Amino acid sequence: MPVVHVNLIEGRTKEQKKAMAEEITESVHKHAGAPKQVITVVFHDIDGDSWAAGGALFSDR
Amino acid sequence: MPVVHVNLIEGRTKEQKKAMAEEITESVHKHAGAPKQVITVVFHDIDGDSWAAGGALFSDR
Amino acid sequence: MPVVHVNLIEGRTKEQKKAMAEEITESVHKHAGAPKQVITVVFHDIDGDSWAAGGALFSDR
Amino acid sequence: MPVVHVNLIEGRTKEQKKAMAEEITESVHKHAGAPKQVITVVFHDIDGDSWAAGGALFSDR
Amino acid sequence: MPVVHVNLIEGRTKEQKKAMAEEITESVHKHAGAPKQVITVVFHDIDGDSWAAGGALFSDR
Amino acid sequence: MPVVHVNLIEGRTKEQKKAMAEEITESVHKHAGAPKQVITVVFHDIDGDSWAAGGALFSDR
Incomplete structure (x- = not known):
């Protein structure tokens, strides 16, 4: 059920987002005790x- | 004055957003007691x- | 999977939030085509x- | 470290955003006591x- | 209609928020062309x- | 400069947040190419x- 919003400068690739989504989901799952399937990353x-x-x-700049 | 942010997968039409905006505004108006004109939906x-x-x-997927 | 954030002046009761959560979820389900169980309201x-x-x-004021 | 999210109807120019970013950063710096370099405006x-x-x-409309 | 969300470490006083709200509203009014009364700061x-x-x-720290 | 907002049911301890903040920052650093010191997690x-x-x-429930 946790919801994570990640604000980034545009230009990250699908592969980069995929890697972040996996790792952030794993981290929230491990430390907040939520099942992976209820974790959303946007x-x-x-x-x-x-x-x-x-x-x-x-x-x- | 209430502010509602709706995050959706892209592809919803203007008509779909219009319907959701009307119903969400009505719901917040009815239950939170705010006049409709001060309710924002994004x-x-x-x-x-x-x-x-x-x-x-x-x-x- | 849709995620809705509702910002309100504090003081709304649990019953008021419950009613809004039900109606907003129903509206997003009906018009955005998402199953209810994947809709989050915060x-x-x-x-x-x-x-x-x-x-x-x-x-x- | 303060983070400011500004939601606007699209169409503001870079110059308009630049002016708002400068003034909002200055205001948060002055009143919240944060160094300018840690203030983010999105x-x-x-x-x-x-x-x-x-x-x-x-x-x- | 613009909506500004300001995330801060807790502890700012009402007077500090009041000053930021006034200045941020003024800035958005001036540069984004929105009437003050439709600008929300949270x-x-x-x-x-x-x-x-x-x-x-x-x-x- | 990336900004991550994590919405969770209340009750997570400081240690749990500390662990998530470290891992999420590491993940964004590694995949989005941002220096750690400019990454904010709220x-x-x-x-x-x-x-x-x-x-x-x-x-x-």
């Missing part, structure tokens, strides 16, 4: 104009 | 490579 | 000092 | 079919 | 055991 | 009256 792809750190857009 | 369309259940990507 | 209770509309805190 | 662009206020889709 | 207070940066909990 | 503790699966509250 990736949100954010473009470089829509992400700022320290007040500066990622696309301006 | 849909987030997630592609199949970005959604995992049980550690497996939706696009791999 | 309520986030927000206190009046932590919610602003029009730039004014709810607790100052 | 914009989520929502299309008009995916946003409802008062139960009506933005694209139907 | 603060999520996170305790130090529930926030990690660089893999380390805030409460362990 | 846990949201949800009480049993505020979580529904299949339309039924967790606290009613």
